[in-house]
Amino acid sequence: MAATVVRGRTTGPPAPAHRDGNVLRWLGAYTSSAVGDNVYYFALSWAAVQSGTPAQAGVVTAVSAVPRAVLMLGGGVLADRYGPRRVVIGSSAVRALLVVAAATLLLATSPGLWALGAVAVVFGVVDAVFLPAAGALPARITAPGQLARVQGLRALATRLANVLGGPLGGLGIALGGTAGAFGCAALLIGISLPLLLAVRVGELPPDQRQERGAVVAELRDGLRHIARHPVLRPLVLCIALGDLGFVGPMNLGLTLLARDRGWGSAGMGLVLAGFGAGAGLAALLLTVRGRVPRAGLVTGCVAVAGSVAIGALARVPSMAGAAAVALAIGLLVGLAGTLSGALLQAHAGPAYIGRVTSAATLVSFGVAPLTFPVVGWAVQQWGTGPVFAVCAAVCASGGAVALASRALRTAELP
Numbered sequence: 001m002a003a004t005v006v007r008g009r010t011t012g013p014p015a016p017a018h019r020d021g022n023v024l025r026w027l028g029a030y031t032s033s034a035v036g037d038n039v040y041y042f043a044l045s046w047a048a049v050q051s052g053t054p055a056q057a058g059v060v061t062a063v064s065a066v067p068r069a070v071l072m073l074g075g076g077v078l079a080d081r082y083g084p085r086r087v088v089i090g091s092s093a094v095r096a097l098l099v100v101a102a103a104t105l106l107l108a109t110s111p112g113l114w115a116l117g118a119v120a121v122v123f124g125v126v127d128a129v130f131l132p133a134a135g136a137l138p139a140r141i142t143a144p145g146q147l148a149r150v151q152g153l154r155a156l157a158t159r160l161a162n163v164l165g166g167p168l169g170g171l172g173i174a175l176g177g178t179a180g181a182f183g184c185a186a187l188l189i190g191i192s193l194p195l196l197l198a199v200r201v202g203e204l205p206p207d208q209r210q211e212r213g214a215v216v217a218e219l220r221d222g223l224r225h226i227a228r229h230p231v232l233r234p235l236v237l238c239i240a241l242g243d244l245g246f247v248g249p250m251n252l253g254l255t256l257l258a259r260d261r262g263w264g265s266a267g268m269g270l271v272l273a274g275f276g277a278g279a280g281l282a283a284l285l286l287t288v289r290g291r292v293p294r295a296g297l298v299t300g301c302v303a304v305a306g307s308v309a310i311g312a313l314a315r316v317p318s319m320a321g322a323a324a325v326a327l328a329i330g331l332l333v334g335l336a337g338t339l340s341g342a343l344l345q346a347h348a349g350p351a352y353i354g355r356v357t358s359a360a361t362l363v364s365f366g367v368a369p370l371t372f373p374v375v376g377w378a379v380q381q382w383g384t385g386p387v388f389a390v391c392a393a394v395c396a397s398g399g400a401v402a403l404a405s406r407a408l409r410t411a412e413l414p
Contacts, residue, residue, distance in 0.1 A: 017142055017149035018287060022200050026141050029195035030134070031157040033092060036188030038165020039172065040099055043181035044120060046173060047106065052113045060117045062369055064124030069366030071128035076358025077218045079133035084140060084354060085201045087133035089193060094126050096189040103182035131365055132358035139345040139353050140201045144414035145291070148342045152286030155338050159280045222355025230407035231296075231347045232356060238398040238408070239340050240363040242303055245394030246333060247368035248375035249310060249387065250275070256376070257314060257322075257384045267319045274323035278330025286338050296402060296411035299339045303399030306332030311392030314384045336399070342413055 017023045041061065048057035079087050102119045105111050138150045168188075172181030226232045258268035292298055309329045316322045340360075348356035378387045402408050 016290065017146040017153060020142065020146070023142055023146070023150060023153070025195050026137065026199045027153050027157060029192035029199065030154060031160060032188050032195070033134075033192040034157055034161035035164050035168065036096075036099075036185045036192075038161050039169040039181060039188060040123070040185035042166055042169030043172065043178055043185060044102075044116065046169070046181065047111075047178045048113065048116050050178070051111070051116060056113055058372075060113055060120055062372060063117055064120040064127065065366055065369035067121055067124035068128045068131070069362065069370065071125060072132060072358045072362050072366050073219055073222075073355070074215060074358075075129040076132040076136075076222065076355035077215050078129055079136050079354025079357070080222070080351060081218065081354075083201065084133040084136040085196065085199060087129060087354075088137055089196050091126050091130035091133065092189060092192055092196065095123065095130065096186045096193070098123055098126065099182050099186040099189065103179045103186060106177070106179035106182065127365070131361060132354050135341075135357035135361055136345075136353040137199075137201075139348070139350070141199060144346060147345050148286050148292065148295075148339070148413050149290045151338045151342045151345075152283045152288075154341075155283030155334060156280060156287060159276055159283060162276065219355065222352055223359065225349070225352050226356060226359055229347065230405075231343070231411050234401050234405035234408045235340060235343055235347070235411075236356070236360050238299070238303065238402045239337075239344070239360045241398030241401065242333070242336065242340075242395050243364035243368050244371070245307070245391040245396075245398070246310065247364065248371050249313070249391045250329070252372045252375050253379065253384060253388060253391070254313075256379045257388075260384060261317075261319070261322075263319050263322075267322075270319060270323045271326045274326035275330040278327040278332075279334035280330070282331050282334035283338060285335070286342075291413050292339060293412070294410075295339050295343055295413045296408045299336050299343065300399045300402030300409060302332045302339075303336040303402060304396050306336060307392045307396035307399060309333075310395055311389045314388035333395075339413075343408075343411055346413055347411070 045057060045061045048060040051057075052060075075087075098119065102116075105115060105119075138154065139147065142150050168184055169181045172184035176183065226236055254271060255268065258264065258271065261267070263271075286292065306329055309325055309332060313322060313325045313329065316325050344356060344360055345353060375387060375391075378390075
């Protein structure tokens with residue numbers, strides 16, 4: 001096994017990611033920050049509901065997607081220009097301070113919806129810088145052969161954050177009101193900072209370094225890199241279509257489905273638990289196995305199979321059956337997403353990883369949340385079955401792109 005180089009030093013054969021102290025420090029930082037994010041969104045939605053109507057609260061919680069959609073590609077440029085670790089540390093500090101300011105505002109006064117919306121917008125602006133750098137950082141802290149394991153660890157951390165965020169947010173509100181929940185979120189995001197400072201990042205090889213230019217020129221260069229790359233071009237399109245078809249039905253659509261079937265919040269929780277279990281199983285599989293042969297082909301196949309399961313979810317009459325289908329969705333879509341992330345980092349090139357990551361995650365974090373009103377209107381017009389079927393078809397088209405591209409279909413992980 002080849003030796004790795006960190007800051008110009010030969011470090012010997014790379015340790016498996018789940019035994020690498022550097023990766024584990026990054027994982028601790030990522031997990032703490034992700035839990036803090038979930039607590040923040042819980043607290044924001046709670047404060048918005050207390051200050052306005054449900055529709056107004058929905059606008060406040062969704063408005064942060066607008067600056068993410070507009071600015072995320074620029075955030076990818078910053079990650080490549082200044083390095084993902086430096087950008088993650090700086091943006092995490094700003095995010096923590098912003099949430100502290102929100103907590104202070106709640107303690108000092110009763111802010112209206114405009115003030116909460118302003119906090120959400122600014123948080124979205126900082127997120128547009130943070131998210132591409134956070135997505136690019138794993139490729140700079142481990143050997144190429146460990147990328148699948150690192151993506152599996154990241155997916156496990158995301159599942160854990162989703163599980164812990166709600167209860168911690170509720171506990172914060174119970175102990176200190178909404179300001180207490182915001183304070184808890186700020187503390188968790190702040191805990192990630194000393195861990196990030198201890199993370200070592202490999203330097204770019206001299207032949208991979210680029211001269212700095214205008215932001216727009218660097219952005220165009222990154223987009224050209226994606227357009228000309230035989231694997232990245234179909235892969236980014238596959239990820240975008242998958243996210244566009246998945247986010248709507250598995251968020252707002254699932255809530256409406258539970259309402260129509262009379263499952264109640266307990267039934268919806270059971271279905272979400274099934275999905276979380278499946279996604280966690282997929283992440284654990286990659287963490288333990290470390291590599292999946294014929295990764296491109298597997299990605300396309302499980303993406304199509306997961307799309308079929310998404311369409312079937314709206315047709316299952318029983319709550320238990322829906323939970324079982326949701327488990328299959330979590331397993332298949334989770335496997336496709338984690339493999340896609342690993343393939344993306346393996347083929348992006350060290351100098352372009354931030355810009356490639358920003359383009360690949362733009363739909364998931366910036367565009368897809370803006371489709372929630374469209375999904376809600378479509379369900380009201382035609383019901384959950386047809387809407388889930390259309391969204392499943394969009395997801396399946398992403399898998400079809402992967403299978404139709406020979407370069408992506410035959411792509412392997414290191």
